[in-house]
Amino acid sequence: MDHKHVLRALSGLLIVLFVAMISSTVVSVALPQIIGSLGGTQSQYTWVVTATLLASTASTPIWGKLADLFNKKLLLQIAIGIFVVASLGAGFAQNTPTLIGFRAVQGLGMGALQVLVQVILAAMISPKERGRYNGYLGAVMAVATVGGPLLGGAITDVDWLGWRWCFFIALPFTVVASVILARTLHLEDVRRPDTKVDYWGASLIAAGVSLLLLWVTFVDNDFAWISWQTGAMLAGTVVLLGAAVVVESKVSQPVIPLHVIKRRDPALAIVASLAVGMAMFGGAVFLGQYFQIGRGKSPTQAGLLTIPLMAGVLLASTVAGRLVSRTGKVKPFILAGTVILAGGFFGLATIDAHTSLVVVGAWMFLVGTGVGMSMQNLVLVLQNTVPLHELGAASGAITFFRSLGGTIGVSVLGAVLANSVSGRIADGLRKLGIDGAAGAAGGGSGTLDVKGMPAPVQAVVRGAYGDATGHIFLIAAFIALVGILAAAFLTPTTLRDSVDLAESAPAAVAPGTTTDGGTVPGGPPTDTAPSGGRGPDEGRAKTPVS
Template sequence: MTTQQSEAAPEEPPVDLAKDDGFEQRPHREIRLVMIGLVITMLLAMLDNLIVGTAMPTIVGELNGAEHMSWVVTAYTLATAASTPIWGKVGDLYGRKGSFLVSIAIFLIGSALSGMSQSMNQLIAFRAIQGLGAGGLMVGVMSIMGALVLPRDRGKYQGMFAAVMALATVGGPLIGGFITDHLSWRWTFYVNLPLGAIALVFIVVVLKLPKIRSNAKIDYLGAVLLTVGIVSMVLITTWGGHEYAWGSKQILGLGALSVASIIGFCYVEQRVAEPIIPLKLFRNRNFTMVSIIGFIVGFAMFGAVAFLPTYQQIVQGASATNSGLLLMPMMFGMLVISLVVGQAITKTGKYRIYPIIGTVVMGGGSLLLSTLSVDTTTFASSCYMVVLGAGMGFLMQVTMLVAQNSVEMKDMGVASSSATLFRTIGGSFGVALFGTLYTNQVTNSIKELPPEVLAKMQQSGGEGMSAMNPATLGKLPANVLNAYQHGISNGMHTVFLWGAVVSLIAVAASLFLREVKLRGGADAAEAKAEAALEGAV
């Protein structure tokens, strides 16, 4: 009788059915050993683009491919975004450990090939291979965490991942610069190999997960349609306003292709046995709300990371060499709050209040940053960044936690990949839309300058704004430099003011979250009852 009830558990509403789903809490010593491998893998995924970005000028100079430089990043980003949901589903169907090991292996093969590239075309192709593997790294880390640790206890370990994020953001550019200056740009890729080998050993030897045998087949049509939709969206946000005008036939065509693919994907997913992303998950209020919040967090975070260094270098005169250090205040706020929130959730089992606080604080941080001007001190701007980082610290781990707590164990990979995907897509849209607002505002500000000032800018730095960088600023007369810095400040004001407005959507979404008790310990029975209520809403 017990067996029959256990087998029937997947038919119940999602989730909090840890024991019914075959969940078995592991000894803390085993979990800590596995965490070493997971932390190293996450470090690989986050460091790569940051290290490579620092080395790009040297790579372009040696391989003679400046016109294709953007594709070195774009190929990696596209492959990562497109493969993320597929890795999540493969792990759920055929085993999380096996799919995770395969993704690490593909990432390392792509890293080795990228380091051996003899042309830009080769580098772009090999970066795409690397991106395919990277799509499974973050998903694998989060879904394995979900399979090993009850949500109630997960805060004990999530602080490590916040620390890795801060370390990667600050240390990535510094490591990339050191490697490029003292070794070779090829080692920005080769450095992944020893780290990846250590992670592989830990995962193979220490990680023990139940074997999954499934006769289900991958939804190939759904995978293709989703991939086309994601790639189209990322290309729109990458090319729009840069390679092509927003109203160009290329961008409009990509938009139509993206919409058609997503509509086709939704149609297919309702008719297959094992959909890539089961649409039924969005009937769960919490899952839908944290997906929206995750999108907004990516929107705000990547927008801030993309534009704050420009302001700090051009307006405040900070060194470009240590660009990673410029974002340390934001990372510090994120790290500290993430650690505190993780421990609090473990102690109380409550989480609903943190997304509400986080979205409000994030919006407040954006509002503070919208006041940046040519007179803002470095200390003041750093304090504003701490506030923005604190808001993200309330949200980063909680959104993943709630997404995983809203699904059955068999859909843990899908939940992890969906949360990651929404944050990634949000980041792409944030950088693109903020970039358009920023460029338009700066351009309009400069156009208002007297003709003689514009003439001096062109004589000193080339074609006005587009040619300005920290290296050419010293050539500008004081009045011209001041006028340009005011244009940059106006651009920052527009970007972060809109960021604060967008944050209101996340605030509204957080208010609709239900407090479904996290499974763990003596609360399991009560959690099961509350989960059933949540699934019925």
């Protein structure tokens, strides 16, 4: 596909990526009103978020592997259908259990759309040229992540729309994207008669990740960090994921290709992605809370105040993507991005309830710039090392680890924030001559109706949230240092010009090994063809898909 046709197909891909990303954040501001309208409980409140998170994260590597085995365009159309049906069901839900069920199904569609968009783009464009297009993906992800709460607040505040439109809003865009993709997306369909779906590996990975995320969700709320529940859930996670590793190491077509992710550069890219994922998700979540509770802003105002973060990602991802395509070098941009990211977090660690919003915005812009320079380029590092027939599994793996790292990071930082806020509120209330126990408990649960409190108590609560938020960003800064170390040890390589690894691989490669010396499990080499020779899929029946 030439540049003009790629741009046409890309417009549809960007739309579905946008609606998938924004659907995970648009309900965050509206959730209190949604649960109140449906008569739900606090436990159900949590599950509206958790169900989507579990389904999306656990299914991501599975969708990635399916993209290696089956028609990518057909899988994308199936994922869009799942997402549309689930969004309609959630919007029309009349009780909370129904809403939770459709949110879980929606999570399946969201996980599929996020990874399939990256896989399809990689199947059309070489890693070197992919840089500028990945910049567009990063920009869309940033706008959706940061703009979701703003859009949700605006929809909820409009009486003639209401919270149900938080689910309906994506539908017209999805229909438009489906029409565009049906007309413009043309991929070569490679028939693979040896296709085998690793059901055991997929089931073990999904079960292990789900158990881990359940522990992350409930620890420090429903039970203590050190408790029998923690021990049982972590032990179960280790057993399930350990069994998954054993299965993945033995099957011929694993869901997560261990021979890829255990190599140096892919492993380092995954470690760095964990840090960047935490920045992308955690930054939006806790900055929004800081502006609303710590600074007394409305949901819409809080969304507007996060624009510097979004602007940083938008600008940096676009510019860095074009420079990567022009130079073919990716490590300098990743390393610079992680350094800027850590610097921005160290700056945010100094904020309190009285810091100038201009200063806060400047530090947010640095965080956004760091995310924009590194997030999508880390995907390029992994994609550059694998042949076309493993592209889906590799892309799914790094997306999975980035999402998992962000989820765990948000939970841990949230627990630290809740404990810090509880202590500060209790101390502040005692100084006012009020028993601080109730205030501490309320601060930890995050269900305080600040506007309904007396002015002196409001000042205590806002001060507690405003001052405590800086501490969690200090933790985030130290985690970002891990990303710097991982980026520093990446191999300085030039991105290849070919879509498939086989087209540019050197001729002198030992049978049964990859171009970097890794072993190809389960059969003959797949990327040993010399440049211009027969590729791994040549000779198989190929049918163009319109």
